Amino acid sequence: MFSTLGYYICIPFAALVKLFYNLTNSYGVAIILFTVAIKLIMLPFQIKSKKSMIRMNRMSGKMQEIQKKYANNQAKMNEEMQKLYEEEGVSPMSGCLWSFIPLPILIALYSIIRQPITHFMMISKETALGLLDKAAAAGVDISALTMTSKDTVQFSAYGQIGLVKAITSQCPEIVEGVDGWINLNYNFLGMDLTVTPWEAVKNFTFTAAIIGLILIPILAGGFQLLMSIYTMKNQPQQGANGASMKSMMYMMPLMSVYIGFIMPAALGVYWIAQSVFSLIQEVIMTKFFNKKIEEEENARYEARQAERQKRMEEGRKQQAERKNQEERKQTLKEKQKAAQAAKATKAAKAGISTTEAGRVGNRPYARGRAYKADRYDEKE
Template identity: 30%
Template sequence: MFKALAGFFGQIIYIIYDIIPFEYCKYGISLIIFTIIVRTLMLPLAVKQIKSQEKMNEVQPLINDIQRKYKNDREKLSQEMMKIYQQYNYNPLSGCLPLFIQMPIIISLFAVIRNPLTYMLKGKEIAGYVINQSTIENLINKIPEGELIRGYEQVSAALKFNLIDFNFLGINLGMVPTINRGLLFGSEMSTYLPLLIIPILACVTTYISSKMMSVRNAATKKDKKNKKGKRDEKDEALESMQSNMLLIAPMMTLIFSFQFPAGLGFYWTVSNIYQIVQEIVIRKYIRKKKEG
């Protein structure tokens, strides 16, 4: 399923790439347009998820009270929590559904951005372009993902197509970022040094996006103290876990950005920026609707 989706998304990206009338930064612009299209199509899921989070924010203080009151009576605790859910028409699993639906899409996109030639170009097109062994070697040297082309030794040039230009504002999105000093400050400094911008932007935007996604309002924070004014151990543990997650996500993004072509980190950056703006607009709309 993931391979089929990846092939479908890859063809869409290539169609966008192909119809862009100018040559400059085509691959990067294609990723930006594709990200906006995908994120916009997933907007109803995002709205549903944010609404669920807002509802959770509303009922969380009541749930905390019930958990403290009936902490030694699990049956009564379950009954009271069900009453709260019914009263506020809240389903604790409703916020998870959009995430489950998005996972196949995200995994497939990961494959496309990681190996653009594999999913964006058809085998017969590559075969039509590759005429002899010297052409094969040139392609392999030029493009990191060129391993796909190995094996085509003698084929006729029946089809012509333009190879993907991974350059975007002086950054080769087909190259893998590195922290190798020899590459960063050696003869290829102009190629590898600008690549560092991508992992940094991906990491920073992931942190901002994760920070905004962690729902905490004043009422919930205030409720983290019990009637004696002491902090509840369970709340402390939860808050600690949330703080750790805010750091883990950006760090994982940073690590992966140094393992795969810069196009992946670029996609994450664009996607995160879209999500940040989306979060601000949707939450503002929902709260304005409540007040009105």
């Protein structure tokens, strides 16, 4: 089941490698162009992941404050962290998924390199075994190309590579009429990309081809180390996590060197191209997104300041309006008090007015200077 699944996974990648090989007639160049194509296909996802990682890096100070503040309350710490992620628009898992994708691509490419007949040319296994019999009949020594498993003959680990090279150099006529067959040329810059660098070490001779084969895994590990150093520099980790990341920074390149020595050099070419293009991409995206995110943060800060200024202005206006209302109320009260005082004064004056002093009955001005109250009384 897994072998069948792996076969179908290889189909689109094999189609890409085959396209570039037919265009360039160079196996090494085809692998490099394949790497470029994969990087371009993955670019939108890697951009999203990189942007999220840069945001995570820039908010590391806030995260440390939360971790310190809620060190004894894990549930509250997680809650505050989630709030921070939502406020910043960051998903902590967004960069994890895409970091695993290069591995299945590497495995698929290894299958394409190791099994060129069935996984690159997409020729059936039965036809491939038939070609093995024809090659043996044509005088090709196939003892190193096969192995017996459960009484059946199968290709050895790199048997298909050996058969392709043997047919191409000794008996190309046996593949006439075989649909999909390609006479592969594995030579690249004077090196045979089907050879493992460790074989070059064991059979060392001071030639450019041998030295080049030995340098392939070293360069692959070196460029991966540069990539790790640059990534760690721009995404510093703290505490135990930082120590773990630092260990991985040296471990992974060393593993790349080891794997590069024991597998065909073609895989090492892919590894070098992958590391170089990843490093270039990392440098460009880091500078671009740091600048862009800084501009976004400045814009948000200016927007917050403008909003704060607006609220302050509104507050001052409201305060001035309240003051004016209080002044108007005070003025009205003063007017009312003045009116009441004037009324009281008028009333006081009215109490001693000429009208009242001269009133006799209903006649307000009945009294004069010569007024005598008994003027008209009857005299006895």
